[in-house]
Amino acid sequence: QSVLTQPPSASGTPGQKVTISCSGTNSNIGKNYVSWYQQVPGTAPKVLIYTNNQRPSGVPDRFSGSKSGTSASLAISGLQSEDEADYYCASWHDSLNAQVAFGGGTKLTVL
Amino acid sequence: QVQLHLSGPGLVKPSQTLSLTCAISGDSVSSHSSAWSWIRQSPSRGLEWLGRTYYRSKWYYEYAVSVKSRIAINPDTSKDQFSLQLESVTPEDTAVYYCARWDHDRSFVDYWGQGIQVTVSS
Numbered sequence: 001q002s003v004l005t006q007p008p009s010a011s012g013t014p015g016q017k018v019t020i021s022c023s024g025t026n027s028n029i030g031k032n033y034v035s036w037y038q039q040v041p042g043t044a045p046k047v048l049i050y051t052n053n054q055r056p057s058g059v060p061d062r063f064s065g066s067k068s069g070t071s072a073s074l075a076i077s078g079l080q081s082e083d084e085a086d087y088y089c090a091s092w093h094d095s096l097n098a099q100v101a102f103g104g105g106t107k108l109t110v111l
Numbered sequence: 112q113v114q115l116h117l118s119g120p121g122l123v124k125p126s127q128t129l130s131l132t133c134a135i136s137g138d139s140v141s142s143h144s145s146a147w148s149w150i151r152q153s154p155s156r157g158l159e160w161l162g163r164t165y166y167r168s169k170w171y172y173e174y175a176v177s178v179k180s181r182i183a184i185n186p187d188t189s190k191d192q193f194s195l196q197l198e199s200v201t202p203e204d205t206a207v208y209y210c211a212r213w214d215h216d217r218s219f220v221d222y223w224g225q226g227i228q229v230t231v232s233s
Contacts, residue, residue: 002157035219044209044223045158051217088158092218097176100148100160100213 003028003101004089011109017077020106022089024070028101032092034072036065039086039105048087049074076108084110113137115210115224123204123231129197133210133224140186140193141166146213147193148220149184153206163213164193200231 005023012018024030034052037045047056049065052072064075072091076083086105093101119131133147140147146165152158162174164184174182181198197204210224 033218037220044226045220046223047219047221050214050219050221054217056221090158090219097179098173099162099175100150102158102160104157 002104003093004091004103006087006089006103006106008104009107009109011111012076012079013111014079014081016079017075018079018108019076020074020087020089020108022072022074022103024072024091024101026070027095028070028091028093029067029072030070031094034065034067034089034091036063036072036074037088037090039088041086045088079110081110084108113212113222115212115222117208117210117224117227119208119227119229121228121230123200123229124233125201125231126199129195129200129204129208129229129231131195131208131210131227131229132192133194134190134192135212136191138191138212140191141188143167144215146215147184147186148211148213149195150209150211150220150223151204151206152209152226155203156206159206161195161197165213165215202231205229205231 036049039045052067053065089103114136116134123129146163148163149161183196186193207226211220212222
């Protein structure tokens with residue numbers, strides 16, 4: 001069971017806006033940055049969002065991130081067929097043995 | 112442009128040690144702004160961070176609780192690479208293994224290696 005909780009699946013039609021949630025605690029999201037990754041099957045994950053809401057160069061502005069309290073969200077607007085992939089959130093988890101925590105992943109289907 | 116090239120065996124026998132190496136180009140394993148990490152992925156466990164090493168006047172090592180008793184991550188400054196050793200493996204350690212660069216200040220993985228499927232089986 002993952003430390004960060006994501007819905008296992010999400011879907012939308014082309015052009016729609018989809019939001020994926022990531023729920024944590026005061027030991028991770030509540031006090032640390034959140035990042036989001038996109039993974040197409042058979043390839044390594046690719047960062048979409050870092051420090052809660054920043055996009056690396058080359059990531060379309062259709063992707064946006066936000067954080068409030070112990071939860072974070074990834075929004076994808078103007079959904080495209082190429083957005084069909086798995087999406088993961090991550091955050092540093094402070095504890096006796098601090099470590100990186102990942103969400104369980106959300107499979108996005110473009111209908 | 113940073114590139115990470117992962118190498119190592121794809122098949123390991125139960126109870127043996129899994130050893131992988133990640134060669135860095137475009138950065139240095141001794142960089143003061145990066146941390147060098149190992150992450151694995153399996154259908155049953157999802158993405159799992161295993162640990163990292165980084166240099167800030169001295170070397171630091173941080174490991175996930177789940178593997179802390181049997182993992183070692185070591186830098187090799189002469190070759191700008193770092194390695195993973197996971198002892199006493201079981202079929203539960205079967206996964207795709209990634210090496211990655213962790214941006215220490217902004218707390219995210221900005222570069223990933225290509226990934227290697229490691230199967231633990233006799």
